[in-house]
Amino acid sequence: MAATNVEVWQHATVVDVQDVAAGIRRIVLEPALPKTAEPGAHIDLKVRIAGQEDRRSYSIVDSADGGRRLALSVLKAPASRGGSEFMHTLAAGDTLEVTQPLQNFPLRVGAEQYILLAGGIGVTAMINMARVLKAVKADYRMVYAGRSRDAMAYLDRLREEHGDRLQVHVDDEATSLQVGELVAGADMDTELYMCGPIRLMDAVRRAWTERELPVANLRYETFGNSGWYDPEEFVVRIPRLGIEATVGQGRSMLEALEEAGADMMFDCRKGECGLCEVRVLALAGAIDHRDVFYSERQQHAAEKMCCCVSRAVTSGTGAQSDAVPGRGPAVVTIDVS
Amino acid sequence: MTAAVQTASSTTHKVMGHPLNAWYVAGWDHEVTRKPMARRIANRPLALYRTEDGKAVALADACWHRLAPLSMGKTMGKDGIQCPYHGIVYNSAGRCVSMPAQETINPSATVPSFPVVERHRYVWVWLGDPTRADPDLVPDMHQMDSPEWAGDGETIHADCNYQLVLDNLMDLTHEEFVHSSSIGQEELSESDFVVSHEGNTVTVTRWMHNIDAPPFWLKNMRDKFPGFEGKVDRWQIITFQAPSTICIDVGVAKAGTGAPEGDRSQGVNGFVMNTISPETDRSCHYFWAFMRNYRLDSQLITTQLRDGVHGVFGEDEEMLKAQQQAIDANPDYEFYNLNIDAGGMWVRRLIERMLVAEGRMASAVQAGI
Incomplete structure (x- = not known):
């Protein structure tokens, strides 16, 4: 989507930080050049890691007031390359260099049926999508899987917004997601959007292919930061x-x-x-x-x-x-x- | 890096921006086929085609990869289109379903697919926020495909900002001067008119009582009432639906037979259906048709009316093009308004409100004027 991905860099001010789950911090930015974030959009921002400038991408959780306030949520990853640690040092009043919202994960309006699958911190990409699908009265359900409830951000808010359309799976409550069952609930007209750990997404991809569902209806975004193994030197x-x-x-x-x-x-x-x-x-x-x-x-x-x-x-x-x-x-x- | 934002004020814009949260006609239903076609609507180049099931599709006319125009490609499979350059295939949702020389598909490879509705013999497209693309917002042009009306139309590619066409249609005083041989007559500028507005519509009503029918209308009266002679009451009821559709209820009836009070049985009635899709800031696609509610079975009359209106609108086209050229040649001169522009000025007001709501025009208050 070249047209919507012109990088416009701007200053943004951190106006609020708040812990929303174990290790997950919500960071609200006020950008200088506001632009409404479509569902699926992310911003790129400049981080400093060990004195060096680097670049990271974060999904936009919500965009209020025509994009004047953009909320991200960042998991402080134990095996972080340093970006999430930097993000967790931010405090209100700090300024950052950020892009206007960029889009590589567009939500298509008009499908017969939707499944939104969020694994852990991947929920950040799905919150805005769910909100829009609700607003357009789409047939959707949101499936949110995590290791433990206290590490799952926005659970209460999602339950309130989506009621029975939200389905929660928690590993340490023995309600783990069964990917086979999930994909069995999809048919030829279902679009599945997912964001989560590579193992989860890979399992869904396999099940999707096995059921011979249209490959183009399986939508996902990866920032390439999730692997099968913990990173080693x-x-x-x-x-x-x-x-x-x-x-x-x-x-x-x-x-x-x-x-x-x-x-x-x-x-x-x-x-x-x-x-x-x-x-x-x-x-x-x-x-x-x-x-x-x-x-x-x-x-x-x-x-x-x-x-x-x-x-x-x-x-x-x-x-x-x-x-x-x-x-x-x-x-x-x-x-x- | 923000786009130039116009200000909604007492200024009468010479080049009007166009709202994006609106349905615009992309083409006549018969124009959109299995063979892809290119058309730019609201500054966005589109590739238009139909799926095997006949569903109309509007994709951005630029491949994700190197922006080659998809409209030069061919339809493929059930609902796909193949880029003519490197063979990347997209489905009707704009998702890549095949990529050359690799075993997987890059998940980012998509082109925008715009909401489409087929209605009133037209294919309508929505280029703004897709979550607002409610099919109920398609303008009412039901005469286009109602069994009670018959007629046909054409498309004019007009070399002017779309607002100039709207101005033209909202004030028909110009008929006296531009269309003197067909529908013009001096009573047009002599008669009073009433302007009203409500919601997203503006209406201009003009009645001319006990006048001679101009040539176009005399012919129509004689089609229904062979050998008709005498005076008529003539009406023009112009209804604008934001942002760019104007349906004009026109006709004449034997003078004094009660047409102004609602009895049109002694007259002939037509609807001039107009919907204008901005192409660029200085050009537009002007889709029109003339529909009538008498002698429905006569293809001869359908053709005669279409050709007659074709001639009339050809005169407008020439004027609009010349006007746009004069506007561009005189960038330091402003527009001024007359009382006859009341309808057109309400149209501008409604469009400006849409632009302000989309954040694409600063309101007078925001601009500190």
């Missing part, structure tokens, strides 16, 4: 260029390679476009594919990876405790374009 080598770099827990492989002097090609930085593809020559460990560019077959082949989001890990089972002590960091040997 690993080593990347490009023998042809004589480059060896260590990719810290909080950095991407693309960033580490750029810092090491490699001339890298990339675009979306969220694992969608495939431009940052590198060829894997050798691997000590496994690849944590965090992109949506490769098919399952291609990810299993482990011949290529999207270096903007994907990582190397020592563990082969997914549990960090599984990493063999003393085996050292994973090492991936690659070549680039």
